[in-house]
Amino acid sequence: MDFFLQQLTNGLAVGSIYALIALGYTMVYGVLKLINFAHGDLFAIGAYLGLTLLTAFGLTRFLGPLGVVIVLALMVMGLVAVVGAVLERVAYRPLRQAHRLSAVVSAMGASIFFQNALMLIYGARYKVYPHDILPKNVVSLLGVEVPLVRLLVLLTSVLMMVALYLFIQKTRIGTAIRAAAIDQRAAKLMGINVDRVIMIVFLIGPALGGAAGLMVGLYYGQINFTMGWMYGLKAFTAAILGGIGNIPGAMVGGLLLGVIEAMGAAYLSIAWKDAITFIVLIAILIVRPTGLLGERVAEKV
Amino acid sequence: MLQVENIHVSYGRVEALHGVSLDVRQGEIVTILGANGAGKSTTLNAICGIFKTTEGAIRFEKEDIHTLAAHAIVARGVAQVPEGRRVFGTLTVRENLNLGAYTCNDKARVADNRQRVYTLFPRLAERVDQLAGTLSGGEQQMLAIGRALMGNPKILLLDEPSLGLAPLLVKAIFETIREINRSGLTVVLVEQNARAALKLAHRGYVMEVGRIVLEDTADRLLADPEVQKAYLGGAR
Numbered sequence: 001m002d003f004f005l006q007q008l009t010n011g012l013a014v015g016s017i018y019a020l021i022a023l024g025y026t027m028v029y030g031v032l033k034l035i036n037f038a039h040g041d042l043f044a045i046g047a048y049l050g051l052t053l054l055t056a057f058g059l060t061r062f063l064g065p066l067g068v069v070i071v072l073a074l075m076v077m078g079l080v081a082v083v084g085a086v087l088e089r090v091a092y093r094p095l096r097q098a099h100r101l102s103a104v105v106s107a108m109g110a111s112i113f114f115q116n117a118l119m120l121i122y123g124a125r126y127k128v129y130p131h132d133i134l135p136k137n138v139v140s141l142l143g144v145e146v147p148l149v150r151l152l153v154l155l156t157s158v159l160m161m162v163a164l165y166l167f168i169q170k171t172r173i174g175t176a177i178r179a180a181a182i183d184q185r186a187a188k189l190m191g192i193n194v195d196r197v198i199m200i201v202f203l204i205g206p207a208l209g210g211a212a213g214l215m216v217g218l219y220y221g222q223i224n225f226t227m228g229w230m231y232g233l234k235a236f237t238a239a240i241l242g243g244i245g246n247i248p249g250a251m252v253g254g255l256l257l258g259v260i261e262a263m264g265a266a267y268l269s270i271a272w273k274d275a276i277t278f279i280v281l282i283a284i285l286i287v288r289p290t291g292l293l294g295e296r297v298a299e300k301v
Numbered sequence: 302m303l304q305v306e307n308i309h310v311s312y313g314r315v316e317a318l319h320g321v322s323l324d325v326r327q328g329e330i331v332t333i334l335g336a337n338g339a340g341k342s343t344t345l346n347a348i349c350g351i352f353k354t355t356e357g358a359i360r361f362e363k364e365d366i367h368t369l370a371a372h373a374i375v376a377r378g379v380a381q382v383p384e385g386r387r388v389f390g391t392l393t394v395r396e397n398l399n400l401g402a403y404t405c406n407d408k409a410r411v412a413d414n415r416q417r418v419y420t421l422f423p424r425l426a427e428r429v430d431q432l433a434g435t436l437s438g439g440e441q442q443m444l445a446i447g448r449a450l451m452g453n454p455k456i457l458l459l460d461e462p463s464l465g466l467a468p469l470l471v472k473a474i475f476e477t478i479r480e481i482n483r484s485g486l487t488v489v490l491v492e493q494n495a496r497a498a499l500k501l502a503h504r505g506y507v508m509e510v511g512r513i514v515l516e517d518t519a520d521r522l523l524a525d526p527e528v529q530k531a532y533l534g535g536a537r
Contacts (some may be wrong), residue, residue, distance in 0.1 A: 026307060175399060175400060178389070182390065182392070183389060185387070187369065188349075188350075188351060188372055189351070189375060189380075190385075191372045191376050191403045191404035191452060193372040195370075225347070254437045278309070
């Protein structure tokens, strides 16, 4: 039971990170029907920017651990959001009217560009986050000792997801984003500036991805310039699992994938950890290509 | 109020409109008739800025609008009820109506418009929390019209509002259009159902392969032997 709960909390924490990244994939797919293959690299940029900002400003001298993390998160999210918006403007908008495959190739190109830029700036070796920022406390949960950091990761991700969900469901702009995802032309006829909606999506998605990158840095302590690839693929799998284009789907898919992966690693073999993810991807594509929450209502013509 | 002057619109290399001119005056119902592919919908979408003109000009209340983006044209008071209704199926009726008022920041005005739409279509009031995709075809058409009215437009462009509806519903929809027009809204109506459209409209245009070929008052078009032969199923 102890072992199981450890794996469960670990899976949920990792899964909540997948979910944050998956939201970026699914929102962009929702409005543009494009898989933003550079999204994983935006996540990696978030991890590196977090490291730079942390060491550059010596934040730990002025603020307590909680303050450091909050200030850091806001800065990283803001900066990665800007990178995302520039990416949309430079790599995707000029191809809006072109064949869909052109934009996919452009996304791949952007991914290679970001990865190599990170390598040139930071070097190819692993980078290590200072390990004295976060408290090492453990908390007792149902009689099991769980690292506090793990719970904080889970809590922060869930809070961000709830905030996003409320934003999308309750606000005027959120409704406009959903409308543009359903029918761009009809959205334009409502007076919605669809270009601006797409820009907003490319601010929010990367901001969440950047936050996820920072969390991975803080949680695992080491980062690498290729990390965006594997996390990106896993988050992409999570988005497909939940139903691509569906925002609650990405959240559920991410958490579920994290738990499946943790359980597989614990009870089968740790060597199979990544393979399990892709078995899930293949299985869902065969059995239910629309994902768990995909396509709720058939439209009447 | 609305002047379309010699506009040309192309899909890729194929030109769909070869110089279309229209004139719509305040308070009128103007209908555009024509066979499939004549360019009626293209004309409406050019007015709304969905398709860009390659030549010619569109003026609304003396302002050039063909250079504006679609959302900016809507903000000036041009609303379209698109062909096939295009309601947002996975959003609720309420959300669809709210989106219709997207350009309107005045909350009291929006509430007024909502009340007006509910009076016009009581069915929508009963189904505010239902997903639009689960409505019947007729209800979806009501929603599409109601949604367009939410933004307080000065001119309403309707593209085939009778498409796929039962005759009784068509009659009701046309009656509603007359009512909306009487309340002061200018209407442009594109229709396959030429007889009903001409009975409702003040004036009409007939389009053939991307051009206007005929323009007259609705009464005279109804009586025109050529129009009768081509669009009204022969003389009666």
